[in-house]
Amino acid sequence: MKANVTLKKLADMLNLSISTVSRALKDHPDIAQQTKDKVQELAEILEYEPNTYAINLRTNKSKEFGVIVPAVSSYFYHSFINSLEEEARRYGYSLMILQSVDDPSIELENLKRCKLSRVAGIFVSISSKTVDIKPFIKVEEQDIPIIFFDKVPDFDTCNKVCVADAAATELAVNALLNKGKKNILAFFGDQNMSITQRRLNSFNNIVGKKNDCEFQLFFAENASKASSIFEETVYKTKPDAIFCMSDELLTGVMKSVQKLQIKIPDDLSIVAISDGFIPQLYYPEIAYAETSGFKLGKLAFNRMMKYLAGHTYAQELSIDSVLINGGSI
Amino acid sequence: MKANVTLKKLADMLNLSISTVSRALKDHPDIAQQTKDKVQELAEILEYEPNTYAINLRTNKSKEFGVIVPAVSSYFYHSFINSLEEEARRYGYSLMILQSVDDPSIELENLKRCKLSRVAGIFVSISSKTVDIKPFIKVEEQDIPIIFFDKVPDFDTCNKVCVADAAATELAVNALLNKGKKNILAFFGDQNMSITQRRLNSFNNIVGKKNDCEFQLFFAENASKASSIFEETVYKTKPDAIFCMSDELLTGVMKSVQKLQIKIPDDLSIVAISDGFIPQLYYPEIAYAETSGFKLGKLAFNRMMKYLAGHTYAQELSIDSVLINGGSI
DNA sequence: AACATTGTCGCAAACCTTTGAAATAGAAAA
DNA sequence: TTTTCTATTTCAAAGGTTTGCGACAATGTT
Numbered sequence: 001m002k003a004n005v006t007l008k009k010l011a012d013m014l015n016l017s018i019s020t021v022s023r024a025l026k027d028h029p030d031i032a033q034q035t036k037d038k039v040q041e042l043a044e045i046l047e048y049e050p051n052t053y054a055i056n057l058r059t060n061k062s063k064e065f066g067v068i069v070p071a072v073s074s075y076f077y078h079s080f081i082n083s084l085e086e087e088a089r090r091y092g093y094s095l096m097i098l099q100s101v102d103d104p105s106i107e108l109e110n111l112k113r114c115k116l117s118r119v120a121g122i123f124v125s126i127s128s129k130t131v132d133i134k135p136f137i138k139v140e141e142q143d144i145p146i147i148f149f150d151k152v153p154d155f156d157t158c159n160k161v162c163v164a165d166a167a168a169t170e171l172a173v174n175a176l177l178n179k180g181k182k183n184i185l186a187f188f189g190d191q192n193m194s195i196t197q198r199r200l201n202s203f204n205n206i207v208g209k210k211n212d213c214e215f216q217l218f219f220a221e222n223a224s225k226a227s228s229i230f231e232e233t234v235y236k237t238k239p240d241a242i243f244c245m246s247d248e249l250l251t252g253v254m255k256s257v258q259k260l261q262i263k264i265p266d267d268l269s270i271v272a273i274s275d276g277f278i279p280q281l282y283y284p285e286i287a288y289a290e291t292s293g294f295k296l297g298k299l300a301f302n303r304m305m306k307y308l309a310g311h312t313y314a315q316e317l318s319i320d321s322v323l324i325n326g327g328s329i
Numbered sequence: 330m331k332a333n334v335t336l337k338k339l340a341d342m343l344n345l346s347i348s349t350v351s352r353a354l355k356d357h358p359d360i361a362q363q364t365k366d367k368v369q370e371l372a373e374i375l376e377y378e379p380n381t382y383a384i385n386l387r388t389n390k391s392k393e394f395g396v397i398v399p400a401v402s403s404y405f406y407h408s409f410i411n412s413l414e415e416e417a418r419r420y421g422y423s424l425m426i427l428q429s430v431d432d433p434s435i436e437l438e439n440l441k442r443c444k445l446s447r448v449a450g451i452f453v454s455i456s457s458k459t460v461d462i463k464p465f466i467k468v469e470e471q472d473i474p475i476i477f478f479d480k481v482p483d484f485d486t487c488n489k490v491c492v493a494d495a496a497a498t499e500l501a502v503n504a505l506l507n508k509g510k511k512n513i514l515a516f517f518g519d520q521n522m523s524i525t526q527r528r529l530n531s532f533n534n535i536v537g538k539k540n541d542c543e544f545q546l547f548f549a550e551n552a553s554k555a556s557s558i559f560e561e562t563v564y565k566t567k568p569d570a571i572f573c574m575s576d577e578l579l580t581g582v583m584k585s586v587q588k589l590q591i592k593i594p595d596d597l598s599i600v601a602i603s604d605g606f607i608p609q610l611y612y613p614e615i616a617y618a619e620t621s622g623f624k625l626g627k628l629a630f631n632r633m634m635k636y637l638a639g640h641t642y643a644q645e646l647s648i649d650s651v652l653i654n655g656g657s658i
Numbered sequence: 659a660a661c662a663t664t665g666t667c668g669c670a671a672a673c674c675t676t677t678g679a680a681a682t683a684g685a686a687a688a
Numbered sequence: 689t690t691t692t693c694t695a696t697t698t699c700a701a702a703g704g705t706t707t708g709c710g711a712c713a714a715t716g717t718t
Contacts, residue, residue, distance in 0.1 A: 006705085019705095057385075072414065073407040351675065386705090388675085
């Protein structure tokens with residue numbers, strides 16, 4: 001526990017002023033090269049480390065972003081966070097991770113926390129129950145940029161980055177239709193979630209144009225619901241294909257597929273929307289329209305940096321989706 | 330973008346001194362109740378928020394922990410982080426997440442970052458290639474407590490919290506032996522990793538005492554390696570049981586199991602060491618000795634708080650393991 | 659010789675809060 | 689009346705850094 005070495009200490013030892021030392025260390029043109037060398041050498045030896053607290057106070061900024069997500073251990077978010085962290089590190093930022101546990105009141109607390117910590121910016125995926133986004137807007141008015149990602153509010157004038165829900169849904173469903181599937185079971189998540197609505201809308205659009213194909217829609221909040229719905233339905237309606245709008249639903253369905261020893265893709269085709277981890281656990285690998293948390297992280301970070309550079313206007317961006325074929329259709 | 334309201338501003342408006350306002354807001358006994366009321370009311374109205382930077386500078390502390398992990402999107406770590414975040418939030422702390430990407434040099438950078446940010450403490454799971462832990466010791470000497478978790482160094486005098494590797498291995502293997510399995514294929518991960526060594530040692534201990542049972546050991550760095558090893562071996566040696574020391578290896582084996590349409594548990598029993606997510610994806614669910622990232626998070630946080638309260642002596646703690654039966658044996 | 663320019667460096671305020679010590683007032687005790 | 693105490697408030701320093709501006713000397717220009 002050695003005493004901290006500060007600018008003042010360096011200055012005293014070198015018989016220089018604090019300001020000169022400060023400038024010397026950051027290669028300010030006002031300072032003579034000779035002086036810079038002396039200062040930097042001593043700083044090196046004494047392992048001088050600037051006091052981040054003081055810098056933050058002085059500059060009223062910090063090199064940290066807040067990330068508010070419903071949960072880190074979700075199929076999607078940890079790959080987003082992974083990707084974000086990579087970028088952040090490259091730019092000298094770090095990430096403060098806050099979970100809302102899908103609870104709007106905790107979400108609000110977390111937002112407050114970000115504000116209190118005066119983070120440089122906030123990435124937030126709102127909880128499924130969040131209705132009031134005024135607090136977010138208010139924070140943004142205090143000059144803390146907010147990028148909404150994945151689960152974004154309906155509100156227009158805010159920055160959003162999303163996966164291409166419509167495109168992904170289309171890709172996935174068309175993959176089935178192109179193979180001539182005629183009887184499709186579609187699994188969707190919680191109806192209250194906007195992501196469900198977007199994927200559902202896109203789905204219905206396609207369905208509307210098709211009349212030589214049967215569709216059956218189910219809503220399941222979790223994997224085991226999906227499982228039981230599947231098991232109840234599969235023998236009754238004898239579908240030739242399954243669509244799952246999420247990883248979680250896919251795991252539910254696949255568990256039943258294993259249980260009932262259904263042959264994929266001979267007896268049944270399956271396609272999902274996923275970031276790719278879950279689908280490759282099975283044999284054959286499940287075909288999926290990719291919605292990469294990884295790519296989304298890059299995009300979100302990019303948008304944040306642009307924002308910080310002055311492009312503060314609201315913008316809605318999305319990553320495109322590709323179909324990864326895995327032998328399940 | 331309204332100007333920030335500070336203690337000074339409140340003081341000026343109320344014709345009080347800054348110190349009085351500061352003390353009034355924190356209910357200091359020196360201040361008259363009447364004054365407190367006035368101050369707190371105005372603070373409320375003006376939405377005064379203390380400047381965290383200034384507080385940190387003044388107190389030379391912050392309410393943030395650093396977390397250094399090889400990768401957030403790993404089977405294990407995100408549940409650890411999840412759990413840690415829950416506890417941290419309860420105590421008013423937040424988490425700074427840093428990935429080392431299993432690269433010692435990045436790990437070192439991250440450590441530096443924690444030191445620079447003067448975090449209140451650091452949780453670290455070292456990369457598999459980390460050999461030099463002196464930098465960590467040095468940071469701890471500067472009064473930043475470090476709790477190593479999961480992947481911990483061999484070094485003695487440091488704080489570690491681990492899953493009970495030996496116990497978990499024993500539980501898993503014994504589950505197979507108790508069912509009378511006679512020919513076991515065991516999959517282990519990267520031999521350089523200490524976690525592999527610990528589990529392997531425990532495994533060998535049990536094996537040493539048994540001579541009515543055949544064991545075959547394999548080392549696979551990833552899932553697909555495990556897959557191909559399994560496929561090459563399964564018909565040759567006709568094992569009646571599989572042991573996987575990790576989730577990743579399990580996914581590899583299970584993919585081949587599906588491919589070869591092997592019946593679990595009739596043709597083959599499987600047991601793994603896992604935190605439970607992966608095993609329940611399959612039907613039947615895979616039996617596993619639980620090594621919960623969640624529980625470990627709680628334990629690690631607990632140790633950290635004790636440390637901060639003054640119990641700084643080195644300690645090695647571990648969570649016990651239970652066998653979760655899933656129908657695969 | 660007078661003035662302007664350039665290259666270096668230091669002064670001092672500012673960022674905002676915390677906190678030990680001192681000041682002030684009024685009341686109680688001597 | 690003077691002293692002592694208590695209750696309340698203020699003073700001022702400290703924490704470490706950044707930065708606009710002024711100071712100063714040396715050099716160049718007219």
